[in-house]
Amino acid sequence: MDYDRPLFFRVMQYADAADRDVVDMVSGNPDWAPPEALREGLREFADREPEAFQYSASEGDRPLRAAIADRHGVDTESVFVTNGTAEANHVATACALDAYPGDEVLLTDPVYPYYAGRNDLLKAETRYVDADADGHLDPDRVAEAIGDDTAVVVVNSPNNPTGAVYGRETKRALVDLCEDHDACLVSDEVYDAFDHSGRFTSALAFDSPNRVVTNGFSKSMAITGLRVGYCVVPAHLQDAVRTRHMLTTIAASRPAQAAVLRALRETPDAYYEANRQLVEDRIETFTAALDEAGADYTAPEGSFYVLVRFDGFPGTLENVERLIDEAGVAGMPGEAFGSSRTEWLRFALVTPRVDEAAARLTDYLG
Template sequence: MHPWIAKRTEYVDSSGIRKVFDLAAKMANPINLSIGQPDFPVPDAIKEAACDAIHADKNGYSLTQGITPLRERLQAEVDARYGHADRRVLVTSGTSGALVLALMTLVNPGDEVICFDPHFVMYPALTGMVDGKIVKIDTYPDFHIDLAKVEAAITPRTKAILFNSPANPTGVLATAEEARGIAELSAKHNIAVISDEIYRRFCYNGELVSPASFNDQTIVVDGFSKTYGVTGWRLGYMHGPAELIDKMTMLQQYTFVCGPQPLQWAMLAAMDVDMQPYVDTYRLRRDLLLDGLRDAGYEVAQPDGAFYVFPKAPWGTGSEFVAEAIARELLIIPGNIFSERDTHFRISYAATVETIERGLEVLRGLAKR
């Protein structure tokens, strides 16, 4: 390794997901069920609001914490949901930016951060970058949280719990009891909860119950990317106790500076767009894929949110199964990218019905091997 390269880079490898994306670019007609972003076009009203802001010369820096109208609109929504006197909103450069700010603010070298396996790929890498230690709690086979395991994993070094619901890669929606349990354990042991709620809008069996409903110290990470199909716009937001948000705002000033200003104005307009029809469409796609997998004999936990399913490979390792699928031009993601185990694989149903049906045809053939 080059002598100039810092040790923190060792915590990051080229994402296995990115490698699948690179494969897709080389294929003529792949069956792409790999990508974790909505496939619907951005609603016209949102595009027009972005163009209007650009033409109105709203192209400079915004306030670090976000443009005032958007921040006030988000604050009113958060206040109505939680009623916490001390909860403050910060507009960020994507939810990934929000996660970076949260971990930079909270984690000292050697501090432990709990997450649940399988987990979003960034959690261990970002924790390592701030010299923290990730502690993974296994949630197989149903991907629900055993609160006794959580309490057993808490040590004097534990600083935070990373909680993600609905979850990537499993699509599992945590129960109210799990959210309450995480909130109460964190309060009991005086540790932070970072609740990653980027898929909040994609819930198919009731609404998301946040740990913030039970613990007013919870830090919530949310965003616009998935809800409105604007993943490339890099806009998120977070909210939490004012003292912590003030520190994160200061760190944002010296890192990301601010979110892109014209796109913040577009998000203000987006909050008046009804996205429920899009969510309903994804529910139907979820049902189509889930029924097809189960009919073919796949073992799969119930995904009640996001736009992923996480089946168990019917033979071999998850990686071996995915390699065979890719050889048949079906692009899916091996589960070991998200997990200590190599037994499952992730499918995204953010795709057309035709693509899902083509994928199911390949998966039915693979199941019979």
């Protein structure tokens, strides 16, 4: 895989340049609205005294850290606010590589490609563990792969791109394996608001010095552009995380932190549930059309992606470009997500035109 210029951008540029109407199902950008309290938080920030415009504490504004800690039932000291979940994953992976023996990071295949690119940047070795056909991760396969060289195991549930939600036993087993092998689990839970299965369990359910949880508000509040993420870090890694975060970006952007805090305090559960239900409805619409077309797909238990395989139409970049030009639907090629899904395409359900997209796909390929 080549991560120098992620395929996302090539595909998005290609779709933008297309000489026809295209339903955009490429990116992970929600098309629904952020909470009203988030907008109100930005307006409120705009009127604040000059001091509010200066650096927050590097660890994040204290009230925001406290609100996050409260949500998860953890110590405020363990919460570090970062520039998006990306920086949380970056800092957590880098610090875990420094703190644990070995220079290998285990990832799943299919994989969110930024994890692998980041390992290259950090000069770590990447080893892939194949997920099951339905996207689940079998801890026995992790047990076979984990070894003395393994410093970090990065997992993502609800998963991008498979939509799999790892159950409680899987998370427990992953924490145990990391404890047994002197490694660190980095559990990216950024899609936790989009658990359609009711089976999601945070790695925070298992108290352990061998796990970091990363998360953020990009998906749950539909604000990928605000860059507010966080990691929950065990005591022995906190100084390293603080230092690395400080030397990488110093702190997260303060209007964004203030807006998220207000939204955390004032947004009713109904906001999150309505958006999750919207995605669930789109999944039903999209997969019903795929059923009709006889396509193979993974029904997502969480997140907002559907992996699809059309007979005789492998998920290459070339075929993705054909779908844009000839069917008017833009997805992502499976090759972007590792070596196990090169036959597949990923469609993000971040458009109100899911039914239109399904009709176009089935007309073209059905």
